[in-house]
Amino acid sequence: MKRRSILRGAALGLLVLAGPMAGGAEVMAQDSFPSKTIEIVNLSGAGGGSDIFLRMAALRARKSLKTDIQVLPKPGGLGVNAMNYVNGKPRDGYTVMSLLPGHLISIANGKAPIGFDELVPLVRGTDDPQLLMVAGNGSFTGITDVIAEAKRRPIKIGGTHVGGIDHITAVSFIKKVGAQNPIYIPFKSGSELVTNLIGGNIEVAVLNFGEAESQIESGEIQAAVVLAKDRMSVLPDTPTSHDAGFDLNISLVRGMAVLKGTPEDRIAALETAFLKSMNHSVYQNYLSGSGLAPSSIADRQAWSAQISDMYVSIQDTLKELGMAQ
């Protein structure tokens, strides 16, 4: 009996504490955004690269928006599950989605429930250029070698799954330099690619810097080319695609978006809060720890422009592969 009365007392106490807060929130709901929890729906599971990005970006945004932000993983169907979920929610700014190349691929091949023009890109948080890498002790010493050999015979290129961003990168590269169709060998993860590149099972791997950082440092892997306009500060000696004479920019970008119909003032509030959060030292440390430049962060305008460009090239490549709608 005694314990029960203590529990009852504790519960009452909590109610007393929570009462004014709950009341306050209700009053605020009438005129200000946000007044309840914001959900960020992600296309892959907890603990992965995009999950970590969203959690890091949400960290300080909670403080400036004065509300809780939850990351909700909805994996499955390369973003289709996530977009189905988001599409079923009111477009009121409380449901935000992650936006990655995967979403664009699913929209381009017609599997997504929404069209491309329904996306309103919000902010970009990471911009991780794709690199072509070769083994440190292999037959290729640089990108010119790779291009010359790829014109002579089909080379073995490894990347993640068929129809994904790595595959699109490999096909686009071959098309740009006018080489022979490669043998594309799919692997499950970047770490498997690293192992098989060093083990000599593939000749070229499509990777991001962070996935092979320690192997590049130890010389087991050589970064042959960065598929970007500018060289990476962490790889000053690695030429860009422009240095190597072909114009191809593909990066693994991660950002956020809402759906069309969300009120403009709420879009602006979200954009401001996430930009502020990502400029905080906590997020900056995460970027530098992942080998990413501070220029990863982009506002709505720059992010929208990049997404539109990328969508066009994804559509083209998928048509090439016979996978577009």
Add this chain to the structure above:
Amino acid sequence: MDAALTGIAFVLSAEMLLLIFLATIAGVLVGALPGLGSIMMIVLLLPYIIVMEPTAGIVLTAVIYCAATFGGSITSILINTPGTPAAAATTFEGYPMAQRGEAGRALGMAAFSSSVGGIFSVLVLIVAAPLLARVAYHFGPPEYFALALFGLSMLASLGNTSTLKNYIGGAFGILLSTVGVDFATGVERFTFGSPALAEGIHFIPLMIGLFAGSELLMQAAASDAVPRLVSKVAVRLPSLADLRKVRGTIARSSLLGTFVGILPAEGGTVAALMAYNEAKRWSKTPEAFGKGAIEGIAAPESANNAATGGAMVPTLALGIPGSATTAVILGAMIMLGVRPGPALFQQQPDFLYAIFGGMLLANLVFLFVGLYGAKLFAHISLVPKQFLWGTVFLLAFIGTYAINNSLFDVWMMVAFSVVGFVMRRRGYSAAPVVMGLILGELVEISLTQSMLMFQQDVSGFFTRPIALLFFALALLGVAYPYIKSALQRRR
């Protein structure tokens, strides 16, 4: 030497000791709860870990990993529901022993062999990490294909059901593994247009359904039986006689578990199943298996804990995760600004020694938690059946839902509960299905990759000695039951 002392001194500070102690208890509990495991706990803790001191944060994740791997055995033994996938093999002998009133002996053996396996693997990790990690580079797709075939060959002598029923169960598992987007062509198979199936059948709903759900139905079907009285569980260290019986098993299983853990694609689950099989193969009394043989607990428990240390080898030495949990730990390390890899051994050796020290301590602490606390944990089997299974089912629902916040997964779990129930009534066991599902995917992907590598020329396999070795072992595995019965007939 300086680094080792700094690292060890860090772990032995008062607050770290407290943290390790609490994390071990929490890890054991989470491991014991079906559907919840070290991955989920670490992921849920990530927001807190990233504001911790990096070394403390990573030690915490490693400790939870070790402790949860042991914790899984408690519910395996007491209620026939593996708390973690890696403890699935422990149900085979653990539950029969508990039914016989020997839950204390079984739990004591599980705690002891987990601890020995775990400590052995951490010692391997400390001594040979940089050397052993090189093995990973010699395992390309052809080697994985051969390894997976070898694993499937073990179906022939898995569990206590007939070889034929095991093959049928395994084939069902392989069939399930083909659901989803085909890895090599991007074509959807057996998804019936549902995006929820595009990534295949999720492992956890299947496991929870086949093991926990079907057990619930079995219990419900047997509701007329007199409520079983659970004898007092006095968990104690294994007796000298038991120790003599299992010392060879523990030694072999620890080695096997460490080795399997080091391989990037395989973790504690496969290690435990393989160790169980090997224990049965080596046993002088294989007929006792399935009825509560003590070696059948020592083998998977030492192997799955040995796999934790093994899985940390490629994670720390190469930055390549050796299991699902270490993948999450690797993510946490990167978030904390620590980049694992060969360079880490030169730049931050004290950090590594702190992890080694933390894992060693965790393996010792859970031995005591297991010996003295399992009595407490064992109380869940004293709870009346209707409450216990009601709670288990609730946790199964929450656990299934929590992975992807998906109701579809929950329905899948319910469906597999019924499938598991029917199978068990017909004399099939669930383990071959799970093995088929794990290995089927690996067989298909690695064969596709190998054939692409060899440019569709099968003879390429003959240029890979490690693959040939595993092919030979696989043949032996398939032939083994027949050789054995032929030998017995002659006798």
